[in-house]
Amino acid sequence: MDSIDLEVLNACAQWLRDGWRCEYITVVHTWGSSPRPVGATMAIRADGTVVGSVSGGCIEDDLIASIREHGIVQTTPKVLTYGISADEAHRFGLPCGGTIQLVVEPLANHSRISELAGLMSDRILTKRILDLETGTVELANGCAEEQLCLSNGRLLTIHGPRLRLLIIGAGQLSQFLAQIALCLEYQVTVCDPRDEHRASWTLKGVELVRAMPDDVVLQMKLDQRSAVVALTHDPKLDDLALMEALRTEAFYVGAIGSRANNAKRRERLRHFDLSGQQIAKLRGPIGLYIGSKTPYEIAISILAELTAVKNNVAVPWKLGVAAGKELDRPR
Structure with missing residues (x-):
C-alpha cells in the first residue's frame, strides 16, 4: 500500500509510458477553510481518469470537464485559483471564505516523474523544483524542514518521508x-x-x-x-x-x-x-x-x-x- 503522493506519481509515470497526455496538479496555497492541505496532489489523464484529490469535490469536476471539452493543450504549467468570490466558493464546494490555489502541470519526459516515483519508493526524501515558465524540473536531496514554496516563478515541493x-x-x-x-x-x-x-x-x-x-x-x-x-x-x-x-x-x-x-x-x-x-x-x-x-x-x-x-x-x-x-x- 503506497502513500497518496506515491500513488499519484506512479499513475502519472504509467500513463506517460503508455503514451497518454496527463496533468499533475498540486495545492500550493489555501486561504480560510480548505478540504485538502497544501501539498495535496492529483493527476488527470486526457480521457478524464483521475487519481488523487485536491478538494474532494467540485474542483476536480471542473478540471475534468475542462480537459474533456478542450483536451490538454497547454505545454507549460499554470496557476489556477478557485473560490475568490463567495459565489465561486459555493459553486466549487469550498467552505465559507475558502480559497484554493493550484499549479497545473502538463507532464512530459522532462518532468522526471518516473525518477521521482523511484526515489519515493526507495524512501529517499527528495526536493523537486519546477520552473513554471519552461516546465523543466530539478531533483535534489530534500530536507525535512523545507516546506512547499511558490516563488519567483518556481515551485518547490518535498516528496518522501519527513x-x-x-x-x-x-x-x-x-x-x-x-x-x-x-x-x-x-x-x-x-x-x-x-x-x-x-x-x-x-x-x-x-x-x-x-x-x-x-x-x-x-x-x-x-x-x-x-x-x-x-x-x-x-x-x-x-x-x-x-x-x-x-x-x-x-x-x-x-x-x-x-x-x-x-x-x-x-x-x-x-x-x-x-x-x-x-x-x-x-x-x-x-x-x-x-x-x-x-x-x-x-x-x-x-x-x-x-x-x-x-x-x-x-x-x-x-x-x-x-x-x-x-x-x-x-x-
Whole structure:
C-alpha cells in the first residue's frame, strides 16, 4: 500500500509510458477553510481518469470537464485559483471564505516523474523544483524542514518521508503499525534483537535491525520529527530504549501495556537518571480508545494518537485507552 503522493506519481509515470497526455496538479496555497492541505496532489489523464484529490469535490469536476471539452493543450504549467468570490466558493464546494490555489502541470519526459516515483519508493526524501515558465524540473536531496514554496516563478515541493518512526519489537502488531505508518510517509525502522521474531518479518520498505533498542535510539539521534513505540512487553528491551528516547526531542514516546504495567514501567524509569518531566513524556497505555481488539485495530488506535500528537491536537481524557478501559468496567 503506497502513500497518496506515491500513488499519484506512479499513475502519472504509467500513463506517460503508455503514451497518454496527463496533468499533475498540486495545492500550493489555501486561504480560510480548505478540504485538502497544501501539498495535496492529483493527476488527470486526457480521457478524464483521475487519481488523487485536491478538494474532494467540485474542483476536480471542473478540471475534468475542462480537459474533456478542450483536451490538454497547454505545454507549460499554470496557476489556477478557485473560490475568490463567495459565489465561486459555493459553486466549487469550498467552505465559507475558502480559497484554493493550484499549479497545473502538463507532464512530459522532462518532468522526471518516473525518477521521482523511484526515489519515493526507495524512501529517499527528495526536493523537486519546477520552473513554471519552461516546465523543466530539478531533483535534489530534500530536507525535512523545507516546506512547499511558490516563488519567483518556481515551485518547490518535498516528496518522501519527513517523519521517522522507531518500532521496538518485530511482532504481528509491529507489521500492521509499520504498514500504516508507511502510508503516512514515515521512514520506519523496526528493531528486535530476537532472531525468532525477525524471521517472520515480511513487510518491504522498512529497515529491520537486530541491535539492542537503546543502541538504535542513540544511533538514530532522534529529533522533533521522530517517534518511538515500544511493543515487546519485555522490560529488558523496552526500558533502556525508552530511557534514551525520553531524553531526546522525539515528539512521541510510547509503550504498549496495561495501566498497571505502565505504572510499574514509570516506577522503574525513576531509578534512571531521568527527570520527572522526562518521565511524564512517556505515553502509555498507548492509543485512542476505539474498542480495538485485533492487531490491525490496535495499530490504527496507536497511529491515531500519534497523529494527534504530531498535529498538536489535545486528546480528551475520555478518548484515551486507559479511560476507555475504565469506562468499560462493569458498574
